[in-house]
Amino acid sequence: MIIPVTVFVALTALCSINGVSLFNTDDSLLLLTRGVATTMLTAMALAINLNSGRFDFSLGSMATLSSVIGATVALNTGGGIVVMAAVTVGSGVLLGVFAGLVYVRLGISPMVCSLGITLLYEGVSFAISGGANVSFLLDTGLTSFSKSPLNMLLVIVAGLAVVFVIFDRSRFGYDYRSLITGQAAAVAAGTNERRNAIGCYAVSGGLMSVVGLIIASQMGYIEAGKLNFGSIGVMFTAFLPMFIGGFIGRFSNDKLGYLLGAFCTTLIGLAFAALRLTSTAQSIANALLLVGFLAYLSNEDRLKRAWRRLAGPPRGTPGPAAPSSPAKPAEVPAVTGASAS
Amino acid sequence: MHDLTQTSRREPVSGVARRAVLRERLAALAPLAGLIALSVTFVLVGNAHGVNMSYSVQTLVNQSVIIVVIATGAIFIFSMGSFDISLGASTLVAAMAGGLTYNATESLWAMLAVCIGTAVAASLISATLAAVFDLPVFVTTVAMLSVLGAVAVALVQTTGGAQIRVDRSFAREYDTLPVKFAVAAAFIALCVFLFNFTRLGRAEKLIGGNPMAAKLTGISMKKSAIAAFAIAGLGVGLGAFLTVLRTPTLTTTTAADIGMNVLVAMVFGGMPISGGPRSRIYAALIGGLSMAVLNQTMTTLLASTSAGNGLAQVVRAAFFLAVVWVASSGHRTKLLPR
Numbered sequence: 113m114i115i116p117v118t119v120f121v122a123l124t125a126l127c128s129i130n131g132v133s134l135f136n137t138d139d140s141l142l143l144l145t146r147g148v149a150t151t152m153l154t155a156m157a158l159a160i161n162l163n164s165g166r167f168d169f170s171l172g173s174m175a176t177l178s179s180v181i182g183a184t185v186a187l188n189t190g191g192g193i194v195v196m197a198a199v200t201v202g203s204g205v206l207l208g209v210f211a212g213l214v215y216v217r218l219g220i221s222p223m224v225c226s227l228g229i230t231l232l233y234e235g236v237s238f239a240i241s242g243g244a245n246v247s248f249l250l251d252t253g254l255t256s257f258s259k260s261p262l263n264m265l266l267v268i269v270a271g272l273a274v275v276f277v278i279f280d281r282s283r284f285g286y287d288y289r290s291l292i293t294g295q296a297a298a299v300a301a302g303t304n305e306r307r308n309a310i311g312c313y314a315v316s317g318g319l320m321s322v323v324g325l326i327i328a329s330q331m332g333y334i335e336a337g338k339l340n341f342g343s344i345g346v347m348f349t350a351f352l353p354m355f356i357g358g359f360i361g362r363f364s365n366d367k368l369g370y371l372l373g374a375f376c377t378t379l380i381g382l383a384f385a386a387l388r389l390t391s392t393a394q395s396i397a398n399a400l401l402l403v404g405f406l407a408y409l410s411n412e413d414r415l416k417r418a419w420r421r422l423a424g425p426p427r428g429t430p431g432p433a434a435p436s437s438p439a440k441p442a443e444v445p446a447v448t449g450a451s452a453s
Numbered sequence: 454m455h456d457l458t459q460t461s462r463r464e465p466v467s468g469v470a471r472r473a474v475l476r477e478r479l480a481a482l483a484p485l486a487g488l489i490a491l492s493v494t495f496v497l498v499g500n501a502h503g504v505n506m507s508y509s510v511q512t513l514v515n516q517s518v519i520i521v522v523i524a525t526g527a528i529f530i531f532s533m534g535s536f537d538i539s540l541g542a543s544t545l546v547a548a549m550a551g552g553l554t555y556n557a558t559e560s561l562w563a564m565l566a567v568c569i570g571t572a573v574a575a576s577l578i579s580a581t582l583a584a585v586f587d588l589p590v591f592v593t594t595v596a597m598l599s600v601l602g603a604v605a606v607a608l609v610q611t612t613g614g615a616q617i618r619v620d621r622s623f624a625r626e627y628d629t630l631p632v633k634f635a636v637a638a639a640f641i642a643l644c645v646f647l648f649n650f651t652r653l654g655r656a657e658k659l660i661g662g663n664p665m666a667a668k669l670t671g672i673s674m675k676k677s678a679i680a681a682f683a684i685a686g687l688g689v690g691l692g693a694f695l696t697v698l699r700t701p702t703l704t705t706t707t708a709a710d711i712g713m714n715v716l717v718a719m720v721f722g723g724m725p726i727s728g729g730p731r732s733r734i735y736a737a738l739i740g741g742l743s744m745a746v747l748n749q750t751m752t753t754l755l756a757s758t759s760a761g762n763g764l765a766q767v768v769r770a771a772f773f774l775a776v777v778w779v780a781s782s783g784h785r786t787k788l789l790p791r
Binding site: 166169218224225229234236237239296340341344391394396403411 | 587589592593595599604712714716717759762764768769771773777778781787788
């Protein structure tokens with residue numbers, strides 16, 4: 113909890129110094145919960161495959177295409193938000209399964225496969241909408257979903273619960289972790305890697321469909337005319353929370369880490385808005401935060417060793433033994449990567 | 454002493470090994486076969502629709518030359534197994550800086566120098582950050598993508614409008630096939646020389662193929678990465694220069710799709726995404742041309758429908774996956790690739 117609390121305190125102090133409030137508008141709670149929901153789900157969708165070495169560019173296109181399908185069906189049937197949500201999530205899962213099947217059947221690099229899938233899904237979105245936005249601005253039934261903090265909280269809880277059960281409390285999850293830690297050994301031991309990969313893509317697609325649903329409901333329209341990788345920007349917002357989540361996950365559960373990571377990045381976004389930073393300054397600050405955090409992670413051991421040298425030995429612990437003779441110097445305690453962390 | 458006569462005698466090659474070699478060679482030829490098939494289709498479709506082929510070929514060259522130049526330089530990065538996602542943003546910022554320079558100096562050479570300088574500087578910042586902080590290159594390029602996007606917005610705002618305009622008649626004067634061919638040919642020749650005939654090219658491929666072996670042979674990973682990024686930056690700078698000539702009105706979305714298209718072009722041309730010894734400079738040329746030919750054919754076939762561009766992209770995706778699948782058919786293992 114140190115990271116989110118520190119971020120909250122630091123941002124509150126920064127805002128106070130500048131004479132503004134971090135939560136300065138009536139809908140701050142809504143902005144916070146919505147930001148946490150979309151960022152956390154995207155970070156989890158990205159991490160599910162990235163943890164297995166599968167980089168996925170198609171997340172944004174899955175969000176767009178599933179919400180285009182959901183909105184089109186809801187508008188044509190008059191089914192309202194329930195139909196839109198059901199069709200969007202169902203489509204997202206199926207789109208994920210299709211992406212997984214393409215990867216597994218073709219046996220090509222996942223990054224390359226995701227490029228092809230992105231082109232494919234963007235093309236289908238464009239073809240369905242004719243390149244125009246799918247708009248439902250005046251349909252309050254469809255736009256009200258993401259205007260309720262309670263709905264957003266439910267999405268966060270449900271998303272966490274589903275991912276926790278699938279990846280931490282099921283045979284699928286155990287297989288998933290065994291494949292991460294030792295692909296060849298896990299497959300040799302009988303783990304069905306292909307089925308597991310397809311499952312991961314399905315979960316990832318399902319999570320991104322919820323992101324698509326929230327964004328569509330928030331905007332009142334879906335930008336379905338994005339071609340040539342116009343949809344991949346969605347995933348870049350998830351990098352920082354994903355890395356923060358991974359770091360927090362080392363000390364607790366990684367899903368909780370993604371939640372707290374999303375909370376931190378959403379708070380940072382709210383602080384930027386309260387401080388009225390320009391988009392240029394926000395982009396540069398976000399980039400610096402990403403590089404700074406990862407630079408810390410990559411050099412954690414080195415920094416800890418430097419800190420220990422500066423601080424000296426901890427109180428109450430005996431220092432290194434004095435050399436018994438000038439010919440035999442005292443042994444320096446070895447600091448391995450494992451013990452350092 | 455080693456008997457030299459023994460080494461000259463051919464080892465018997467089993468049928469399985471011969472078939473494997475043959476399969477690998479056929480797979481390596483898949484991108485070229487794809488380009489030939491696409492070109493034949495392009496001519497047939499063009500003739501059937503009464504298209505002006507001379508104009509179409511010009512459009513094709515215009516579409517492909519910038520991608521080919523940037524992709525050729527980027528092959529140095531990708532052959533190491535690294536990944537640069539900021540190529541498009543870097544092209545945009547370099548083009549904007551070049552455009553502003555031309556508006557201030559009215560000098561073609563000053564514009565060229567600033568395009569190259571900006572792109573090389575951006576590229577080196579990514580590589581140096583990665584080297585200094587021991588970060589994955591991909592992460593620093595993600596951060597650079599964000600920073601460069603912001604810089605592009607700031608550069609546009611210096612004009613007080615939403616675009617940077619370069620004198621259209623000047624741009625038209627140099628936006629010619631001889632200029633494009635000269636720039637592309639000179640850069641490709643330089644890259645072919647560096648990649649195939651120098652220690653640098655061998656080092657890049659060895660790092661991509663086996664980083665541990667590369668380290669043990671004394672190759673400096675950091676220096677190799679910085680050199681690769683510098684060459685890629687040179688390609689981006691030249692691409693940005695051609696972009697200003699081709700599109701003299703620059704907005705923040707001018708080169709939005711270049712980064713990803715460069716990646717697709719390389720993979721289309723048979724470049725393995727993991728780099729290594731199978732990396733080829735010609736992948737950029739074949740891939741860039743294939744994409745342009747496919748785009749032109751699809752435009753001819755589907756331009757009249759409202760969903761045309763979307764369907765064209767669906768076909769492009771299917772073709773892309775098919776070519777990659779055939780090209781990687783000789784390298785499949787029981788485990789899924791990562």
